[in-house]
Amino acid sequence: MPVIETAGLTKFYGKARGIIDVDLQVREAEIFGFIGPNGAGKTTTIRLLLGLIYPTAGNASIFGKPVRRGGGELYRQVGYVPAEVSYYPEMTGNELLDYAASFFPEADKGFQDQLAERLQFDPSRPVRSYSHGNRKKLGIIQALLHKPRLVILDEPASGLDPIIRVELFSLLEEMREQGSTVFFSTHVLEEVERICARVGVIKEGRLIQVSPIDQLPGREMKIITFRMAGGGPLAAGALPGWPEPEPVEGRPGYHQLSVQEPVNRIVGRLKDLDLEDLRISDPSLEELFMEMYEPAHQGSGQHAKQ
Amino acid sequence: MLSSNVFRKELRLNRRSLIVWTLVAVTIIAVYLGFFPYMQDPDLIKALDAYPEALMKALNLNAALLGDVNQYHAGMVLGFVVLATTIFAFMFAGGLVARDADLGTADFLYTKPVTRGQLMTAKVVAFLVSVLLLWLVTFATSLVVGFLVAPDDFDVGAQAWVHVAGLMATLAAGGIAFAAAPFINRMQGTTSLGVGLGLGFFLVESVSNMTAKLDPLKYLSIYHYAGLAEAAAGDLSVTGLLVLLAVFLVATGLGYVFLNRKEFTG
Numbered sequence: 373m374p375v376i377e378t379a380g381l382t383k384f385y386g387k388a389r390g391i392i393d394v395d396l397q398v399r400e401a402e403i404f405g406f407i408g409p410n411g412a413g414k415t416t417t418i419r420l421l422l423g424l425i426y427p428t429a430g431n432a433s434i435f436g437k438p439v440r441r442g443g444g445e446l447y448r449q450v451g452y453v454p455a456e457v458s459y460y461p462e463m464t465g466n467e468l469l470d471y472a473a474s475f476f477p478e479a480d481k482g483f484q485d486q487l488a489e490r491l492q493f494d495p496s497r498p499v500r501s502y503s504h505g506n507r508k509k510l511g512i513i514q515a516l517l518h519k520p521r522l523v524i525l526d527e528p529a530s531g532l533d534p535i536i537r538v539e540l541f542s543l544l545e546e547m548r549e550q551g552s553t554v555f556f557s558t559h560v561l562e563e564v565e566r567i568c569a570r571v572g573v574i575k576e577g578r579l580i581q582v583s584p585i586d587q588l589p590g591r592e593m594k595i596i597t598f599r600m601a602g603g604g605p606l607a608a609g610a611l612p613g614w615p616e617p618e619p620v621e622g623r624p625g626y627h628q629l630s631v632q633e634p635v636n637r638i639v640g641r642l643k644d645l646d647l648e649d650l651r652i653s654d655p656s657l658e659e660l661f662m663e664m665y666e667p668a669h670q671g672s673g674q675h676a677k678q
Numbered sequence: 679m680l681s682s683n684v685f686r687k688e689l690r691l692n693r694r695s696l697i698v699w700t701l702v703a704v705t706i707i708a709v710y711l712g713f714f715p716y717m718q719d720p721d722l723i724k725a726l727d728a729y730p731e732a733l734m735k736a737l738n739l740n741a742a743l744l745g746d747v748n749q750y751h752a753g754m755v756l757g758f759v760v761l762a763t764t765i766f767a768f769m770f771a772g773g774l775v776a777r778d779a780d781l782g783t784a785d786f787l788y789t790k791p792v793t794r795g796q797l798m799t800a801k802v803v804a805f806l807v808s809v810l811l812l813w814l815v816t817f818a819t820s821l822v823v824g825f826l827v828a829p830d831d832f833d834v835g836a837q838a839w840v841h842v843a844g845l846m847a848t849l850a851a852g853g854i855a856f857a858a859a860p861f862i863n864r865m866q867g868t869t870s871l872g873v874g875l876g877l878g879f880f881l882v883e884s885v886s887n888m889t890a891k892l893d894p895l896k897y898l899s900i901y902h903y904a905g906l907a908e909a910a911a912g913d914l915s916v917t918g919l920l921v922l923l924a925v926f927l928v929a930t931g932l933g934y935v936f937l938n939r940k941e942f943t944g
Contacts, residue, residue, distance in 0.1 A: 476791075
């Protein structure tokens with residue numbers, strides 16, 4: 373049974389598009405990355421799952437139970453970290469965490485303290501005095517303190533420094549190992565590449581791709597970046613059957629092309645060229661993402677930007 | 679079902695507002711009721727004759743009112759107290775609901791394992807407890823000051839009913855605020871609602887007293903249904919109080935419906 377399931381989930385804000393016809397399944401004990409640029413519909417999808425807003429059409433379920441108006445027990449096993457974390461300014465961090473824990477009799481104070489320690493968070497200060505990063509840490513701790521079976525995070529790493537970011541992803545990985553499901557949205561693809569098993573790509577409100585991260589379209593491509601001796605151009609027709617290499621922005625003399633061939637064949641075809649520098653790499657998620665998002669590049673197999 | 683942790687937190691988060699408005703009510707009673715002996719000055723009562731009749735009616739002023747401590751307290755002093763407490767109720771009840779949309783705390787509170795109905799109940803009970811406390815302190819202050827200024831004439835029984843009427847008007851205002859608050863996304867909106875409706879009802883009530891033609895307007899004001907002066911004279915308007923209770927219950931019920939439909943778009 374999927375932990376999260378949506379069918380034809382659609383949301384319009386008046387005439388403005390939120391999401392359209394989103395069919396999504398997130399499995400138990402997986403880390404699922406939900407990616408797309410700002411305004412693509414990531415937050416709308418999350419808010420629909422949490423019952424903060426209601427669908428125009430379609431439906432969503434969590435743990436097999438339909439998301440209904442009015443919230444309730446459905447969210448006992450859910451922890452949520454919003455993109456913009458706002459709490460009661462008159463409370464201290466400790467008071468906010470105690471308040472959050474009061475909704476979950478099973479919450480373990482020891483685990484709450486561990487989370488605060490790992491995220492280097494001082495909960496004794498008033499909420500109003502916290503920086504954006506500290507408010508985010510508070511949001512993460514209050515969402516995880518009851519060890520939820522489903523963690524939903526909207527842009528979780530924004531505002532966190534790199535060390536805390538790594539710690540957060542270790543935490544999420546540990547929770548996954550213990551059986552929790554993690555669903556998080558982001559437009560920082562490094563995060564997704566680091567910990568996600570599967571990703572969903574949302575574009576202009578429509579889910580255009582759901583697949584394991586190593587099976588994303590274009591993942592089988594190899595990106596060849598090279599520089600000819602002296603930085604000169606490659607002779608026309610020097611690599612028959614391959615796309616024309618394109619200059620790499622910001623790297624004079626460097627050219628790049630993408631091909632779907634084994635590395636040994638690529639090396640065999642390049643061995644007679646007078647190369648000064650050569651790099652053969654897998655496409656990054658960012659490059660694949662750009663492919664999916666840039667209609668002009670769609671299907672061209674070109675990765676001229678670095 | 680009441681979510682007791684939410685109820686306690688709402689009470690705690692709003693205690694400052696409750697204290698401030700209770701002090702306002704206490705001050706109004708202490709100052710205005712404390713002035714009662716000075717209102718007996720024959721020159722002052724005679725001076726009232728110089729005022730236009732319509733204005734006297736609008737301000738609900740007359741010699742009988744100034745001559746009787748129970749009428750004076752109900753019609754004049756508690757008139758202002760009820761104005762203040764209804765403004766408080768609009769702002770307090772409205773703020774209980776609107777704050778989550780304004781501060782962004784809805785993302786925290788409304789994603790916890792409690793229904794919106796339970797959250798609303800916690801907020802409504804927090805409002806009820808706060809209003810009861812406010813009116814208990816108000817009544818206690820009235821008793822103390824009333825017995826200080828007119829120990830022989832201050833009628834505890836009649837004044838108890840006057841305070842009940844004031845309480846009911848305050849509840850009705852809170853109910854209206856609960857119904858309106860799901861449509862308000864800024865705390866300033868509840869302040870505008872409180873001042874606007876509070877003064878609006880007061881103005882409508884005043885204007886309706888001026889001429890017979892405008893008299894029907896009084897039915898648009900919650901103050902009319904409280905019937906404070908009548909209650910002090912032993913003529914409690916049970917119908918009026920039932921109307922106020924109905925306004926509270928129906929409007930609060932609508933508040934549940936509207937909150938359940940509200941979308942927190944962030």
